[in-house]
Amino acid sequence: MKLWGGRFEKKENKIMEDFNSSIRFDKRLYKEDVKGSSAHVNMLSASGILNEVEKDDILKGLSSILGDIESGELVIDDSYEDIHTFIEANLIKRIGDTGKKLHTGRSRNDQVAVDLKMFARNAAGEVAALVESLQEVLKTKGEDNNYLMPGYTHLQRAQVVTFKFHMMAYYNMLQRDKKRLLNAIDILNESPLGCGALAGTTYDIQRELTAKELGFKKPVDNFMDGVSDRDFVLELLSAFSIIMMHLSRLSEELILWSSQEFKFVTMDDEFSTGSSIMPQKKNPDAAELVRGKTGRVYGALMSMLTTMKGIPLAYNKDMQEDKEQFFDALDTVSASLEIMCGVISTMKVNKDNMRKAVKAGFLNATEVADYLVNKGMPFRDAHKVSGQIVLHCEKKDCAIEDITLEEFKIYSSLFEEDIFEFIDYDNILKKGIKKEIL
Helix, strand or coil: CCCCCCCCCCCCCHHHHHHHCCHHHHHHHHHHHHHHHHHHHHHHHHCCCCCHHHHHHHHHHHHHHHHHHHHCCCCCCCCCCCHHHHHHHHHHHHHHHHHHHCCCCCCHHHHHHHHHHHHHHHHHHHHHHHHHHHHHHHHHHHHHCCCEEEEEECCEEEEEEEHHHHHHHHHHHHHHHHHHHHHHHHHHCEECCCCCCCCCCCCCCCHHHHHHHCCCCEECCCHHHHHHCCHHHHHHHHHHHHHHHHHHHHHHHHHHHCCCCCCCEECCHHHCECCCCCCCCCECHHHHHHHHHHHHHHHHHHHHHHHHCCCCCCCCHHHHHHHHHHHHHHHHHHHHHHHHHHHHHHCEECHHHHHHHHHCCCCCHHHHHHHHHHCCCCHHHHHHHHHHHHHHHHHHCCCHHHCCHHHHHHHCCCCCCCHHHHCCHHHHHHCHHHHHHC
């Protein structure tokens, strides 16, 4: 069965039929298609276009189809053109000609738009929940391991921070990611159902009823925009891409930290793999895969931007490409968030190794300069003196806090015994603005 074909004399070429078919991927919309169709039927009845008996028969038929799909009794047949055709064809099989009235006052253009919007709205909410879960894991891991560690710029040891502070940086990134998802949900939450193919319908329908039943704030203002808008897909793909960028940065750090050169963290066996030839290897493959899959989500965004950039109004078949890209990106970002929750929650944080890295990194050099500024020396001069002391320590192969007061005084007479308390790493974190790091 096809939902079109009355003006055609020749059968569709089998190659074209396969090329045109979308049911392999749009079958994921079966719940939304039944829900959208049910709302449409209720509205047709309220508008006097269907009678009560017709409405009840169609609703019962749709409900039975949904139940049978979910129980496995009815398997979605990939020989149909799309999920909409499959649902309608099975409805007609079950209730007869009354099922043919389902599509009154509706086009597949507004039908697929409302299906995809409902799916995207729910999916974005689920991703936001996964983001929240990862935030809690990061916060808990940080609070349970609030140890000193080096903070880096240019991948060079820079200043002392805590592991908790580092984890909370990602917490805050994810907080913005969550806001982007919720904002995207708010923007997309207008119903295109009732737009028809592009210019509405001559039936006296009530779009506000379907919008309300389906949980939308309102119907879209413009029919042509309603059926050809895929901004919501692009916006969510953008939000997914930014999430993946943040997860990739976190993955990169975990990969470095788990190496023998750092040994800041130890990955749990559950989220690591080994080598087929080197028995000693414990590879951080979970983090590496998240880093690698980031490009996949970026690709979905670029693909959709490229697809949409040259399409005239209104609907064009190019837009069928939206679903595969969106579904794949959704699956990837969801799996990556879940995996990262497991990686972070199970990994061991190596306190002593991080402390050693702090001590070896001259991370209190800035505080040496600050000490001299507090004694009245201009900062630029203090910066130079502190650099000279670092050079002195490098030649001696020792930490700044390990040299004597007499050595400090070689570079400035302003140094007194209190310099050692001032540059103590634990004290550094307690001073002034640094207390937010604790």
